[in-house]
Amino acid sequence: WEKLVFKIVETARNARSLGKEDPRRVIHSVKVGFAIALVSLIYYFDPIYDGLRVSAMWAVMTVVVVFEFSVGSTLGKCVNRGIATVVGGGLGVAAHRLASCFGNDIVEPTMLAASVFLFAATVTFVRFIPQMKARFDYGLQIFILTFSLISVSGYLNDEVLDMALTRLSTVMLGASASLAICILIFPVWAGEDLHNLVADNIEKLGNYLEGFGDEYCKTLEDGNVKDNKALLEKYKSVVNSKGIEESLVNFAKWEPRHGKFRYRHPWGQYQKIGGLTRECSYRLDTLNGYLKSEINAPSEIREKIQEFCQSMSFESSHALKNLALSIRKMTISHVADSHIVIAKTTADNLKNLLKTNSWQQTDLVEIIPVVTVASLLIEVVSCTAKIAECVHELAS
Amino acid sequence: WEKLVFKIVETARNARSLGKEDPRRVIHSVKVGFAIALVSLIYYFDPIYDGLRVSAMWAVMTVVVVFEFSVGSTLGKCVNRGIATVVGGGLGVAAHRLASCFGNDIVEPTMLAASVFLFAATVTFVRFIPQMKARFDYGLQIFILTFSLISVSGYLNDEVLDMALTRLSTVMLGASASLAICILIFPVWAGEDLHNLVADNIEKLGNYLEGFGDEYCKTLEDGNVKDNKALLEKYKSVVNSKGIEESLVNFAKWEPRHGKFRYRHPWGQYQKIGGLTRECSYRLDTLNGYLKSEINAPSEIREKIQEFCQSMSFESSHALKNLALSIRKMTISHVADSHIVIAKTTADNLKNLLKTNSWQQTDLVEIIPVVTVASLLIEVVSCTAKIAECVHELAS
Numbered sequence: 001w002e003k004l005v006f007k008i009v010e011t012a013r014n015a016r017s018l019g020k021e022d023p024r025r026v027i028h029s030v031k032v033g034f035a036i037a038l039v040s041l042i043y044y045f046d047p048i049y050d051g052l053r054v055s056a057m058w059a060v061m062t063v064v065v066v067f068e069f070s071v072g073s074t075l076g077k078c079v080n081r082g083i084a085t086v087v088g089g090g091l092g093v094a095a096h097r098l099a100s101c102f103g104n105d106i107v108e109p110t111m112l113a114a115s116v117f118l119f120a121a122t123v124t125f126v127r128f129i130p131q132m133k134a135r136f137d138y139g140l141q142i143f144i145l146t147f148s149l150i151s152v153s154g155y156l157n158d159e160v161l162d163m164a165l166t167r168l169s170t171v172m173l174g175a176s177a178s179l180a181i182c183i184l185i186f187p188v189w190a191g192e193d194l195h196n197l198v199a200d201n202i203e204k205l206g207n208y209l210e211g212f213g214d215e216y217c218k219t220l221e222d223g224n225v226k227d228n229k230a231l232l233e234k235y236k237s238v239v240n241s242k243g244i245e246e247s248l249v250n251f252a253k254w255e256p257r258h259g260k261f262r263y264r265h266p267w268g269q270y271q272k273i274g275g276l277t278r279e280c281s282y283r284l285d286t287l288n289g290y291l292k293s294e295i296n297a298p299s300e301i302r303e304k305i306q307e308f309c310q311s312m313s314f315e316s317s318h319a320l321k322n323l324a325l326s327i328r329k330m331t332i333s334h335v336a337d338s339h340i341v342i343a344k345t346t347a348d349n350l351k352n353l354l355k356t357n358s359w360q361q362t363d364l365v366e367i368i369p370v371v372t373v374a375s376l377l378i379e380v381v382s383c384t385a386k387i388a389e390c391v392h393e394l395a396s
Numbered sequence: 397w398e399k400l401v402f403k404i405v406e407t408a409r410n411a412r413s414l415g416k417e418d419p420r421r422v423i424h425s426v427k428v429g430f431a432i433a434l435v436s437l438i439y440y441f442d443p444i445y446d447g448l449r450v451s452a453m454w455a456v457m458t459v460v461v462v463f464e465f466s467v468g469s470t471l472g473k474c475v476n477r478g479i480a481t482v483v484g485g486g487l488g489v490a491a492h493r494l495a496s497c498f499g500n501d502i503v504e505p506t507m508l509a510a511s512v513f514l515f516a517a518t519v520t521f522v523r524f525i526p527q528m529k530a531r532f533d534y535g536l537q538i539f540i541l542t543f544s545l546i547s548v549s550g551y552l553n554d555e556v557l558d559m560a561l562t563r564l565s566t567v568m569l570g571a572s573a574s575l576a577i578c579i580l581i582f583p584v585w586a587g588e589d590l591h592n593l594v595a596d597n598i599e600k601l602g603n604y605l606e607g608f609g610d611e612y613c614k615t616l617e618d619g620n621v622k623d624n625k626a627l628l629e630k631y632k633s634v635v636n637s638k639g640i641e642e643s644l645v646n647f648a649k650w651e652p653r654h655g656k657f658r659y660r661h662p663w664g665q666y667q668k669i670g671g672l673t674r675e676c677s678y679r680l681d682t683l684n685g686y687l688k689s690e691i692n693a694p695s696e697i698r699e700k701i702q703e704f705c706q707s708m709s710f711e712s713s714h715a716l717k718n719l720a721l722s723i724r725k726m727t728i729s730h731v732a733d734s735h736i737v738i739a740k741t742t743a744d745n746l747k748n749l750l751k752t753n754s755w756q757q758t759d760l761v762e763i764i765p766v767v768t769v770a771s772l773l774i775e776v777v778s779c780t781a782k783i784a785e786c787v788h789e790l791a792s
Contacts (some may be wrong), residue, residue, distance in 0.1 A: 011525065018524050025524050033517030036540065037509045044505055057545055064516075064541045109440055113433045120460075121429030128414050129407065145431065145460045149453055152436040223648040239678070265533050282678035284636070289775055290680075354764065368750065372771035375764055379685055387732040 569752030
């Protein structure tokens with residue numbers, strides 16, 4: 001019993017922090033409540049469809065199912081639902097008419113069942129095609145629903161057309177109410193979220209590298225492994241950002257011009273940048289493993305290499321932060337480029353240093369971890385350069 | 397116009413390969429078609445709900461919405477829908493009665509709208525809580541839907557209860573038809589898919605490491621960079637497997653005992669193994685970068701290091717493949733352990749080699765890439781050991 005109370009309190013605390021983290025969630029909930037209450041009242045008073053309460057019900061259902069967090073996904077669902085209702089309803093009426101021509105108690109239901117089976121099976125298979133699934137999954141489902149409900153309904157021919165038309169108009173009513181409330185009251189744009197997500201992710205990598213530079217030096221200096229959890233957690237979210245990024249891109253594609261984004265904003269480019277960011281984050285995850293590796297007392301050569309590592313991580317950190325900023329501001333910034341140039345020069349200098357024979361006296365096994373870190377940082381620098389290129393492409 | 401034809405042909409080819417890749421998709425489509433046609437016929441002949449066609453419609457709707465690819469997700473949706481319809485309907489009837497007590501043309505609709513607003517807003521917010529979203533998202537949506545449809549319906553008190561009950565029974569009819577067809581005809585178990593996915597992913601890493609060992613040596617020998625795309629593509633899918641794994645775990649939790657899996661099979665352990673596998677795959681992604689790095693003519697020391705690298709990658713490859721096999725067979729295999737021991741010994745030997753001074757004559761800058769690869773492979777070996785531990789835990 002105590003466990004249950006504890007769990008409820010825990011959940012409530014969670015919910016509160018969810019609201020604080022992103023107040024738009026609270027606003028969204030209020031918007032949904034408002035939209036459903038509004039359409040329910042129309043349904044209750046039923047001023048338009050006198051007596052046709054059953055059809056008006058579709059308006060409430062549409063709002064519940066269609067109203068999503070971002071404008072893009074709401075719009076996508078509305079378009080999907082609208083088109084699917086028209087096409088499915090039209091085909092359903094046609095199938096119904098065709099079957100009723102035979103007017104036979106056996107042929108008619110057989111034909112109807114066969115057509116429902118054929119359409120449902122085919123469309124269900126089409127839903128597996130990745131491109132269809134990404135953008136039209138909901139519409140395909142609604143198509144099956146509308147087609148089977150209308151074709152199999154036992155009404156007479158005229159009634160069927162009537163039913164299909166009232167259903168369409170109530171769906172439109174629900175969809176437009178949802179859309180209006182979604183867009184007019186504190187709209188959440190998926191495109192903007194995507195934009196911010198990509199910039200945030202790049203910034204997180206920058207922050208990690210900055211922290212890494214600090215931590216790594218400290219670790220080398222006093223020989224203690226420091227486990228800075230907060231640092232670690234943040235870049236981890238970048239590693240697994242592919243799913244959310246993909247869905248935001250799909251939603252953003254539905255959105256009209258808003259703020260600084262035009263209708264056909266190059267959303268695909270964000271995905272490219274996101275891919276490179278993730279690749280870079282895998283390097284950082286590898287790098288992170290070396291933060292915890294054993295380190296012996298410092299030797300001269302290691303101190304020197306360490307200096308280079310520090311410089312490379314700081315320079316790429318600055319470059320990444322500047323790139324994030326230039327995405328945010330949607331301008332081309334060449335500050336990042338100069339940081340990358342410095343980082344690359346540092347990498348070359350390091351290689352030159354290693355060519356000289358000053359390390360002849362050191363123990364190779366001792367410097368392996370440092371050399372590996374250096375080598376990984378060189379990789380990170382080249383990743384950063386790739387990201388910079390992609391960001392510049394976006395800006396132009 | 398030609399473009400359109402090309403696109404259609406292209407899509408058809410895609411669809412065909414989708415079906416070949418996993419024939420269960422075709423079977424699933426046929427099952428869905430069959431279920432919908434069957435329930436539609438019930439709706440058409442309407443033997444049970446004479447005259448109540450409108451309610452029978454809910455059966456068709458339930459099938460369309462609830463029938464999913466795996467048993468787990470279908471079952472989850474059915475349970476969600478069932479509970480949500482009961483709770484939402486019950487509360488809806490209660491709200492309707494309470495409001496109708498006042499019998500006032502202004503108070504009644506106001507109360508109803510207020511209660512719809514409150515419930516809808518609260519439940520919409522609850523849907524943001526990750527634990528709720530993972531398992532009960534659909535149920536929460538249906539709760540809002542049923543509650544608002546029933547509470548606001550303009551029927552008299554007795555009619556409302558009647559409507560709620562017939563709706564519940566038709567939903568049950570649709571849900572049980574879907575479940576029966578889903579489970580009885582070629583069932584797809586999410587648990588089994590999860591099990592195979594985790595094993596496949598580990599095997600993919602093993603294959604990559606085997607290929608890496610070969611490729612890397614060849615590259616070192618003839619100095620040419622080989623870009624084995626097929627090799628690369630496969631482990632890439634492991635890197636981004638988190639989303640699908642999570643949803644499979646959520647579905648699997650709904651599934652009853654089946655095959656070799658009991659009801660409360662430790663699905664969470666699979667997630668742990670999956671996490672470690674992904675961590676390992678990030679190391680491989682980093683490693684993959686070095687496959688393409690410039691390599692100069694071989695020197696003696698590099699050849700020696702290279703031998704160790706080859707051995708480490710082969711041993712961990714064998715270990716991983718054996719682990720995948722032992723997951724598949726659900727047995728504890730100690731073959732993997734012995735491979736890991738050899739790999740670890742190799743790593744230690746390598747360290748010892750580097751301690752000796754035989755490398756004093758070589759150019760440090762030349763061996764950095766090889767040393768880095770060696771160092772990364774040592775990390776991979778320790779990752780493999782972690783995976784092995786986790787797999788043994790699962791088996792016991």
